[in-house]
Amino acid sequence: MIIKGEKTRTFDIPEGVKTPWFGFAGDLPQTLVYSDGTMYEKLAAIAKKFPNNIAFDFMGKHTTYRQMIGKIDACAKSLRTIGIRPGDKVTIAMPNCPQAIFMLYAVNRVGAVANMIHPLSAEKEIEDYLNISHSNTIVTLDQFYNKIEAIRGNTGIHNVIIARIRDELSRTIRTGYMLTEGRKIAPIPKDAPVITWEKFMKLGKEAFRDYKVERNADDPAVILYSGGTTGKTKGIVLTNMNFNALSEQVVSANPMFRPGDKMLAAMPLFHGFGLGVCIHTMLTQGGRCVLVPRFTAKSYAKLITKYRCNFIAGVPTLYEALLRLPSMEKADLSCLKGVFSGGDSLTVELKKKFDKFLYSHNATIQVREGYGTTECVTASCLTPPSVHKEGSIGVPFPDTYYKIVKPDTEEELPYGEEGEILIAGPSVMEGYLDMPEETAQTLRVHKDGLKWVYTGDLGKMDEQGFIYFRGRIKRMIITSGYNVYPAQLENIFDAHEKVHMSCVIGVPDDYKMQKVKAFVMLKEGVPATAETKEELMAYARKNIAKYAMPYDIEFRPELPTTLVGKVAYRQLEEEELNK
Numbered sequence: 001m002i003i004k005g006e007k008t009r010t011f012d013i014p015e016g017v018k019t020p021w022f023g024f025a026g027d028l029p030q031t032l033v034y035s036d037g038t039m040y041e042k043l044a045a046i047a048k049k050f051p052n053n054i055a056f057d058f059m060g061k062h063t064t065y066r067q068m069i070g071k072i073d074a075c076a077k078s079l080r081t082i083g084i085r086p087g088d089k090v091t092i093a094m095p096n097c098p099q100a101i102f103m104l105y106a107v108n109r110v111g112a113v114a115n116m117i118h119p120l121s122a123e124k125e126i127e128d129y130l131n132i133s134h135s136n137t138i139v140t141l142d143q144f145y146n147k148i149e150a151i152r153g154n155t156g157i158h159n160v161i162i163a164r165i166r167d168e169l170s171r172t173i174r175t176g177y178m179l180t181e182g183r184k185i186a187p188i189p190k191d192a193p194v195i196t197w198e199k200f201m202k203l204g205k206e207a208f209r210d211y212k213v214e215r216n217a218d219d220p221a222v223i224l225y226s227g228g229t230t231g232k233t234k235g236i237v238l239t240n241m242n243f244n245a246l247s248e249q250v251v252s253a254n255p256m257f258r259p260g261d262k263m264l265a266a267m268p269l270f271h272g273f274g275l276g277v278c279i280h281t282m283l284t285q286g287g288r289c290v291l292v293p294r295f296t297a298k299s300y301a302k303l304i305t306k307y308r309c310n311f312i313a314g315v316p317t318l319y320e321a322l323l324r325l326p327s328m329e330k331a332d333l334s335c336l337k338g339v340f341s342g343g344d345s346l347t348v349e350l351k352k353k354f355d356k357f358l359y360s361h362n363a364t365i366q367v368r369e370g371y372g373t374t375e376c377v378t379a380s381c382l383t384p385p386s387v388h389k390e391g392s393i394g395v396p397f398p399d400t401y402y403k404i405v406k407p408d409t410e411e412e413l414p415y416g417e418e419g420e421i422l423i424a425g426p427s428v429m430e431g432y433l434d435m436p437e438e439t440a441q442t443l444r445v446h447k448d449g450l451k452w453v454y455t456g457d458l459g460k461m462d463e464q465g466f467i468y469f470r471g472r473i474k475r476m477i478i479t480s481g482y483n484v485y486p487a488q489l490e491n492i493f494d495a496h497e498k499v500h501m502s503c504v505i506g507v508p509d510d511y512k513m514q515k516v517k518a519f520v521m522l523k524e525g526v527p528a529t530a531e532t533k534e535e536l537m538a539y540a541r542k543n544i545a546k547y548a549m550p551y552d553i554e555f556r557p558e559l560p561t562t563l564v565g566k567v568a569y570r571q572l573e574e575e576e577l578n579k
Contacts, residue, residue, distance in 0.1 A: 001251065001259070001285050003045040007036040009217065009241075011399045011426055014448045019401065019465060032248050032398045034426065036217045038240045040109040042247065042284045044069060049286065053260060056289040057307065058098050061170045068101065068283075075106035077204030080211040082159055082195070084137060086111030089223070091130060091138040091157075092269070093119040093148075095293035099163040099197060100269050101279065103139050108221055108240070111213035115223045115235075116270040119144050124543045125233075127151040132235050132433060133223055141165060143185045145194070162188060163197035165293065217241040220430060224272055226374045226483070233488065235433035236374050245426035246377050247281040249397035253382050254311075256337045259286030263311040264303055266292040272378035273313060273342060297321035301328050308335040315343035315481030317513055319354045319367070334362035342370045342379060343481035348390060369393050371469055375442065375453045376400075376427045381467050392466040393459075400425030403452065404461050407473060410446055413460075418470055421459045424450040475569070477506035479514050484548040486569070492543045493518060496536060498526045503559055503567045504550065507576045518550040519572055521559050528555035 002008060010033055013019065019030055035042045047055075047065035055068045063071075084090060090107045092114055094100040107114045115133040117126065119140060126147065130138065137159040140148055145162055152160065188194065195203075221240045225233060251257050263282045267274035282289050290307045292300070301322055304312060319341065322328055339358065341351075346369045355366045365385075371393040372379035381402065383394035396402050403422040404413045413419040428451055431439035445451050456474035461467055477484040486504040493502035501521040506514035520536065522528060533553050540549060560568040 001046065002033055002035060002248070003049055006042070006045055008033050009036040010034070013399075014401075014450055017401050017424075017448055017450065018403070018461070019396075029252055029398050032245075032252055034217075034241065034248055035244045036241075037244070038108055038215050038217070038219070039221050039243050039280060039284075040072070040105045042244050043072075043105055043280075046284055046286050050259060053286060054288050055283055056098070056101065056265075056291050058291045059169055059293075060173045061168065063098060071098075071102045071201075072105045072109065074201055074204045075102045076109040077211050078200050078202075079106055079110050079112070079137075081203045081206050082137070082200075084110055084112050086213050086215070087220075088112040088137070089115045089133040089135040091115040091117060091133065091135040093117045093121075093126065093138060093140040093144060094163070094269065095119060095141075096265055096269055096274070096279075096291045097141075097163075097165060097293050098168040098291070099139070101283075101291075104269070104275075104279075108215075109213070110211060111215045111219070113220050113223060113237075116275060117225065118268070118270050118545060120547075121545045122541070122543045123147055123151050125545060127154050128233055129225065129235075130155040130157060132233065137161065139163065142188055145188050145192070146186070149192070160194040161197060161200050162194045167197060215240065217244065222275070223433060224270065224275070224374050224377075232435075232438070234435060234438060237430040237433050238377055239430055242377050242427045242429065243276055243280050244284070245399070246276050246397075247284045249400065249427070250277055250281045250379070251285050252398055254338055254385065256385065257285065257287070257311075260288060261310040261337065262288045262290055262307055264292065264300070264307070264309045264313075265289040266295045266300055266303075267313060272372070272374045276377040277379065278313065297325060298327065301325050301331070304333070304336075305331050310335055311338040311340075312336065313340040313342065315513075316341055316346050316350055317480050317511055319346075320350060321511065323353060323357055328357075328361070332362050333358060334364070336363045336365055338385075339363075339365060339367045340370055340379075340382070341367050342372070343478065371467065373423070373453065373455050373457075375429045375455075376423055376425070377429075380423055380425060380427060389462075389466050391468055392462075393469050394467065395465050396423075396467070397425070397427075400427065401450065402461060402465075402467055404459060407458075408454065410444075415463045416460055418458055418460045420473060421455045421457045421467070421469070422452040423455060424452045428453055477504075477514050477516060479506070479509075479516060479547065480512045482547045484516055489516070489518065489540075489544060489548065489550070492540065493520060493536070496539055498523055498532065499536070500524075501559055501567065503569050503572060505569055505573050505576065507551075507573075516548060516550045517576065518553045519556050519559060520553055521556055 047069045051066040054062045055065045117129045139161040142164050217240045222238045223235045265278035269275050368383040370379040370382040380400045381396050401424045404419040407420040458470040489504040490502045500523045503519045507517045509515040560571045
């Protein structure tokens with residue numbers, strides 16, 4: 001939604017670029033008008049239009065657009081007071097909670113860049129994220145204080161701001177929280193070198209008047225993270241335009257959306273879809289976010305019916321789990337306007353089962369599959385509301401172009417032929433932070449003048465512009481919707497003094513789709529005992545995020561190799577499949 005008076009921008013359709021055929025019911029526009037300002041400015045414009053509407057719900061407490069903007073502005077003043085300047089990196093290591101929302105847009109308002117990371121990341125991972133981004137400030141929750149303090153001395157962090165979940169709860173919910181979850185959180189030492197959220201928000205009263213900073217649509221706004229086949233963690237630099245364009249594209253692809261519609265924001269802020277769609281798109285279009293800091297399939301199901309959500313998104317494993325929940329047997333899902341699946345391929349069988357489930361529970365819509373990469377924030381292709389082709393992930397968003405080429409070349413392939421998926425459009429990243437070679441390899445300008453992202457994924461396009469995802473060129477494991485890069489985990493295991501060589505693979509799993517398993521060749525003289533395995537598991541828990549942890553480590557006297565001497569991981573995968 002573009003508000004009257006906003007600075008805007010449009011994009012021309014380049015000559016010779018294939019665009020989808022929109023001759024079916026429910027046509028989607030090919031090009032849009034976009035806000036030419038910052039993420040904060042787009043949010044402020046909608047808040048002015050709907051000041052009394054509820055912006056988000058958090059564990060029973062409602063926050064209006066007016067209240068939200070007030071907190072963001074106060075937070076922005078405090079950031080300026082502690083010395084945050086344009087271009088500075090502020091790390092937000094938080095789940096989906098109000099303080100994270102306030103901080104995200106406040107960082108944007110003062111011209112800084114929000115570095116979004118998983119608060120459950122291992123200590124070494126957090127240290128790497130802080131150093132890669134050159135962050136000088138981190139905001140996190142009290143329960144993660146010890147983890148941050150343990151690595152703080154190895155980073156350039158000057159300010160640690162500590163928030164508490166209980167401070168944003170209603171009085172009745174807070175009492176119950178303190179008797180359960182709150183009791184498990186160790187108190188922070190009184191002399192700890194931190195700024196509490198309460199104190200931080202009061203610092204803004206000392207701010208000088210010019211805390212507002214002029215920034216434009218093409219300035220960096222957010223850093224998200226992705227691994228790589230080389231084992232290097234890459235910081236993906238995304239601009240204001242990337243997020244604001246996505247906001248308009250998502251709504252144009254969902255014409256049934258209306259201001260006030262509710263979305264279950266369970267996907268995390270440090271994830272492209274969670275931040276780009278569940279939060280920024282909903283808030284900048286006048287929607288209402290139901291913030292979920294931590295969820296299970298059971299709690300997810302409860303929230304859908306409690307809040308009568310209109311839009312939900314999840315990975316295939318989540319929908320598989322919902323089908324098995326007794327609590328969903330009598331659920332009324334007539335409130336749903338959109339159900340989206342991404343993060344992994346949705347099998348034809350699961351789609352049919354879940355569509356049947358939706359219809360039998362009064363919903364009038366089907367699951368719509370999408371596709372995207374963090375290099376384009378998140379989704380850039382979605383099944384239209386009225387047309388579904390079996391096996392397809394849909395058509396590109398307006399002003400977004402897909403090209404199928406012979407892998408790692410500019411040679412475009414005919415319709416129906418399989419090759420590497422390339423993406424161009426206004427949501428394409430600025431590049432990888434401080435990695436010019438990696439950026440040049442992934443982002444390439446073609447003769448058509450467009451900057452194309454080489455996704456490393458295989459697919460094809462039909463004559464109507466529908467895209468079909470076929471698999472990954474790059475080696476990657478997807479477990480419960482999270483991307484796990486084996487090379488990163490292998491680097492960690494190989495660094496252990498008792499490990500000679502390792503190989504990490506994905507093993508099929510009914511619930512997670514894939515689970516992580518490590519094969520380890522120990523150094524000569526090291527016993528392959530239960531004690532050694534536990535030592536390596538403990539080491540892994542300290543260095544690997546919980547979602548990427550191997551469920552098992554198998555010792556091998558030798559690991560199979562290819563003709564060129566590389567570990568034959570596919571052979572190990574086949575062995576697991578045949579067990």
